[in-house]
Amino acid sequence: MSYDFTSLAADSEKLGSALSESDIATVARVLVQLTEDLSFLDEIAGYIKGPWDYSVKMPAATQEEISARLIETVRVYAE
Numbered sequence: 829m830s831y832d833f834t835s836l837a838a839d840s841e842k843l844g845s846a847l848s849e850s851d852i853a854t855v856a857r858v859l860v861q862l863t864e865d866l867s868f869l870d871e872i873a874g875y876i877k878g879p880w881d882y883s884v885k886m887p888a889a890t891q892e893e894i895s896a897r898l899i900e901t902v903r904v905y906a907e
Contacts, residue, residue, distance in 0.1 A: 852872075852884055852891045856894050
């Protein structure tokens with residue numbers, strides 16, 4: 829499967845806006861998939877109590893950090 833990371837990275841504001849409306853647990857899993865860095869799962873494990881977004885009680889700062897890391901990862905893939 830192939831993805832157009834260049835288009836995604838071209839408008840980081842739009843990507844950031846889309847991520848802010850996304851389920852953060854899913855965003856974190858995408859980050860893990862792309863980076864192969866399982867430490868993100870350990871970092872957020874205590875905040876996720878169930879499969880639905882209303883079960884995630886994660887600090888805003890942690891959510892913002894995950895989104896920022898994913899945006900940066902998309903930029904790297906786009907290069």
